[in-house]
Amino acid sequence: MADRKQTLRLGFEGHLRKVDVTLPATEATPWDADSKLEIVGTEVPRLDGHLKVSGRAKYTFDVALPGMLWAAVLRSPHPAARIESIDVSKAEGQPGVKAVLAVAKPGDTLRFAGQDVAAVAAERPEQARDALALIEVRYTPLPFVVDTEGAMRDKAPRVHEAPITERRTEGDEPGKAKAGGMQGNVRALPPNERGNVDKALRESDVVHEATYVTQVQTHSALETHGVLVRWDGDQSMTVWASTQGIFSVRDEMAEVFGLAPSKVRVITEYLGGGFGAKFGASAPGSRLGFIAGELSRLARAPVKLMCDRHEEHVCTGNRPDSRQAVALGGRRGKLHAIDVVAHGTAGIGTGAGVGRNAFSLYTRCPNARVRAHDVFTNGGPGTAMRAPGHPQGAFALELALDELAAKMGVDPLKLRLDHDEHPLRSMQLRQGAERFGWDELRKRSAQLRSRNTRVRKGVGVASSLWGDFGRANAAVATCSVLRDGTIELKNGVQDIGGGIPTVIAQVGAEVFARPLSTIRVRYGDSDYGPSVGSGGSTTTSSVTPAVRNACEQARVALQELAAKQLKVPAGEVRWDGDGTAHGGGGSITFGQLCKKIDGEAIVATATRPATYGHEPMAFPGSKFYQIAGAQFAEVEVDTWTGVVRATRVLAVHDCGRVMNPLTLRSQINGGVIQGTSYALMEERVLDGDLGRMLNPNLESYKILGARDVPEIEVMLTEVHTGANNTGAVGIGEPATVPTAAAIACAVYDALGVPVRSLPITPAKVLEALGMIPGRPA
Amino acid sequence: MSEPANRRGAPKGGLTRRGLFRGVGTATLLGGCVDRTSTTDPGGHAVVDDATAPAELGPDRVPVRFTLNGESVEAAVEPRTTLLDALRLDLDTTGPKLVCDRGSCSACLVLVDGLPRNSCMMLAHDVAGREVTTVEGLSKGDELSALQHAFVRHDALQCGFCTSGMLISCAALLRRRPKGEPLTATQVQDAIAGNLCRCGTYPHVVAAVLEVASGKTERAGA
Missing domain, CATH: 1.10.150.120 ([2Fe-2S]-binding domain)
Structure with missing residues (x-):
């Protein structure tokens, strides 16, 4: 069938316009500004809530199979070492022990403290841990380096002898180009440049130059990484995985064990958080899938391998740190040049870029250049973490902008508005500033500074940019209308906590005009059909359009059935608000109609095409829709103790069509809270002498608690994007991009001096105020 | 980089709670299990007379009986087994979660005689005769x-x-x-x-x- 043209009304409040799009013939007519929806867009409590609040939801960690064994992994105590010998014999025959596996071989080089060495499977987890103590390993320790600056020195020990293969996951930002070669431990990432930055900096009448530092953050999902493997014969297996990418687990297990992917079934019914680190059967720094699968094969029993909290911190990924040398040029009150040179470490891994903010947010600045570098160190590998690169990039850029604004004597908000071409973000900044009370609060900060009060208050603002990377043909949804009137929607997507099953049900209820109680959603299982990983904020925009297409196609079949029953042409059938079909003076209720289904069910299966729109603006250099956001933060700083409290955050966000405002607010709260935690508390600390993490727990690796949460106000600016047939785009990542930056700007406003290093600890505040001497970074 | 917040964060193979239990010797640990009045824990109190308590526990599995969500239960667990592990591994009660395993996150919280307690920081034998309520019991x-x-x-x-x-x-x-x-x-x-x-x-x-x-x-x- 040929493509068809369709005119849609797209855009946002005050900026709606008619846009022509070309749609594949099988594509449902997209919901746009003229669509009146009844169930999509309303506050529907998540449908599995009752299972989670009653303790009945079974997470991977909770699943128990008959005869199941527990695995534990012996990990390298050395940040760099060569293995001389491994003797696992004493672990065999220990109480409960059923299988022992040497993961590393003599001659192997270990590159971080926490790397896999050997593993045991036993009847109880404590028996497996006890047996690890009896494995004898001789190591020859090698020189190592764990700090980013140290690793950049000429004489630093080399972390990798040869160029390494980049590990990519669905959590990475799509479209990244290939990196350059390695020099020592430093590897250049693809640069971005427009205009002539060197010339522009020379032409500028004000130049601000400073270095901004961010820390390593760990994902710290509450459910640790882990898998449970059961072999079903020797050519197929079932895997329960704590994963945000069911199909990435399937593919890795199939590859590792030489199985057909169709012979690997992966189940993730409930998932205790992921935040970017849970793709594939392995953790970024540990071959969990291989270890559990191999132990299971050896022991001929199902094997569960769950990381403990220490392992979760050291070998399952992290957000790389950064040192960003920023130069901003101002000319006649305008931003004339942006130059960023960034170095960061993802440990032994890659991906220490600093996101798109510096290059792509303030596009009215004619000259911009970003050059980022991976610096290899003997630490656990970094991996994608909620908007990889962006929070660290936003922090450096936005704080530097405020410092430049101060030097030029212009309001930081005005400087942003002057250089941001995105019409929606400009509106968000303006409306947000009014709601937040920007002008009055800036005046209050200045008064408190001039009175030199002990407690200061400050406000800051920062912007968010992300793309709708919703994937074509990746999610295949099945809609079955059963004879008993139930509508069953199936897709093998996992719920990371965003509540996708509830939104799927809403789409089904909307299309059929049926109550939510008649919709059953099957998910969390590769048997339910291909789907996407929960990465790149793509879940809702990849899955819901596929679900809608399947529903619409099933509804067409149902309409034909209704036409037959009512003895009218299908085109004359009209549906009312409760799913009753009318035509030719007669009517038939939904329940009666379903009983007439020939066979068990009407079944339709569908996916979604590539994006066909990006109103009002595209993500730089792509056809993808650009997701805009801005956050305003207020802080209170005690200048005697240096303690910073984030007191208030106004989060202004676009997420295309708002599918469910209740679960949406939860995700935005989460982005703000994680961003606040990143700004003020979290930091992985590696001991330079030992090369080990000093705070691999949750009492000295601090994450934000209930008493530290700012008052969060969420302001939604809905956009009819025309990107897909439901109009959904993502929010998980955009909501955390600007938080730490806005808080850092607010601290600068409060103190009048910047703290250019995250987390903003009391010591750094006192140091910035000159009350304690600075320490070498 | 700032100073580490806590120098006590022990590297793997260093000091762990269970390692400490092993290190101080079974006798000390068992003493703790039997003599519930000796606990400095504010939520702890004696509920079993010393006369009726077993003279010695372990090191193998020993039955412990308590009330779980209103029902009397018995599990055979080693003296070193935490209440959380006993609930999750032996009593199929997986509502309480294992997250930090050292009392810093409260994901394993249960009510013991009505008081909220981290079940990862208690031994199963310490709730003998007591009332335990998990999320399932709410x-x-x-x-x-x-x-x-x-x-x-x-x-x-x-x-x-x-x-x-x-x-x-x-x-x-x-x-x-x-x-x-x-x-x-x-x-x-x-x-x-x-x-x-x-x-x-x-x-x-x-x-x-x-x-x-x-x-x-x-x-x-x-």
Whole structure:
């Protein structure tokens, strides 16, 4: 069938316009500004809530199979070492022990403290841990380096002898180009440049130059990484995985064990958080899938391998740190040049870029250049973490902008508005500033500074940019209308906590005009059909359009059935608000109609095409829709103790069509809270002498608690994007991009001096105020 | 880089709680198990006479009997087994979650004789004869409590892994609140100060508890 043209009304409040799009013939007519929806867009409590609040939801960690064994992994105590010998014999025959596996071989080089060495499977987890103590390993320790600056020195020990293969996951930002070669431990990432930055900096009448530092953050999902493997014969297996990418687990297990992917079934019914680190059967720094699968094969029993909290911190990924040398040029009150040179470490891994903010947010600045570098160190590998690169990039850029604004004597908000071409973000900044009370609060900060009060208050603002990377043909949804009137929607997507099953049900209820109680959603299982990983904020925009297409196609079949029953042409059938079909003076209720289904069910299966729109603006250099956001933060700083409290955050966000405002607010709260935690508390600390993490727990690796949460106000600016047939785009990542930056700007406003290093600890505040001497970074 | 917040963070193979138990010797540990009056734990108190207590426990599995969500249960566990492991591994009660395994996150919180306790920091044998309530025990069969309903309505959960512990803290707060006295947001925040949540559900948790405390739901109380 040929493509068809369709005119849609797209855009946002005050900026709606008619846009022509070309749609594949099988594509449902997209919901746009003229669509009146009844169930999509309303506050529907998540449908599995009752299972989670009653303790009945079974997470991977909770699943128990008959005869199941527990695995534990012996990990390298050395940040760099060569293995001389491994003797696992004493672990065999220990109480409960059923299988022992040497993961590393003599001659192997270990590159971080926490790397896999050997593993045991036993009847109880404590028996497996006890047996690890009896494995004898001789190591020859090698020189190592764990700090980013140290690793950049000429004489630093080399972390990798040869160029390494980049590990990519669905959590990475799509479209990244290939990196350059390695020099020592430093590897250049693809640069971005427009205009002539060197010339522009020379032409500028004000130049601000400073270095901004961010820390390593760990994902710290509450459910640790882990898998449970059961072999079903020797050519197929079932895997329960704590994963945000069911199909990435399937593919890795199939590859590792030489199985057909169709012979690997992966189940993730409930998932205790992921935040970017849970793709594939392995953790970024540990071959969990291989270890559990191999132990299971050896022991001929199902094997569960769950990381403990220490392992979760050291070998399952992290957000790389950064040192960003920023130069901003101002000319006649305008931003004339942006130059960023960034170095960061993802440990032994890659991906220490600093996101798109510096290059792509303030596009009215004619000259911009970003050059980022991976610096290899003997630490656990970094991996994608909620908007990889962006929070660290936003922090450096936005704080530097405020410092430049101060030097030029212009309001930081005005400087942003002057250089941001995105019409929606400009509106968000303006409306947000009014709601937040920007002008009055800036005046209050200045008064408190001039009175030199002990407690200061400050406000800051920062912007968010992300793309709708919703994937074509990746999610295949099945809609079955059963004879008993139930509508069953199936897709093998996992719920990371965003509540996708509830939104799927809403789409089904909307299309059929049926109550939510008649919709059953099957998910969390590769048997339910291909789907996407929960990465790149793509879940809702990849899955819901596929679900809608399947529903619409099933509804067409149902309409034909209704036409037959009512003895009218299908085109004359009209549906009312409760799913009753009318035509030719007669009517038939939904329940009666379903009983007439020939066979068990009407079944339709569908996916979604590539994006066909990006109103009002595209993500730089792509056809993808650009997701805009801005956050305003207020802080209170005690200048005697240096303690910073984030007191208030106004989060202004676009997420295309708002599918469910209740679960949406939860995700935005989460982005703000994680961003606040990143700004003020979290930091992985590696001991330079030992090369080990000093705070691999949750009492000295601090994450934000209930008493530290700012008052969060969420302001939604809905956009009819025309990107897909439901109009959904993502929010998980955009909501955390600007938080730490806005808080850092607010601290600068409060103190009048910047703290250019995250987390903003009391010591750094006192140091910035000159009350304690600075320490070498 | 700032100074490490805590130099005691032990590297793997260093000092661990269970390692410490092993290191100090079984006798000391068993003494602790038998003599419940010796605990400095504020929630702890003697419930079994020394005369009826076993003279010695372990090192193999020994039966322990207590009340779990209103039902008498018995599990055969080693003296070193934590209450959390006994619940999860031996009693198929997986509502309480293992997250930090050292009392810093409260995901494993349960009520022991009505007081919220980290079940990863107690030995199973320490609850002999006592009443343990997990999140599973907050509802009556399939009927959720008002607090659980409010959690769902306010979306006070995302991934749900902290939720069991959150609910125990909040239920305990509602139960110990003087009758008729309103709760403040600060009091709720204080009550869940030990419950770590990574998804960022705190604001909705506070809203849910305040609604229940205000009595505006169909049924007040936890």
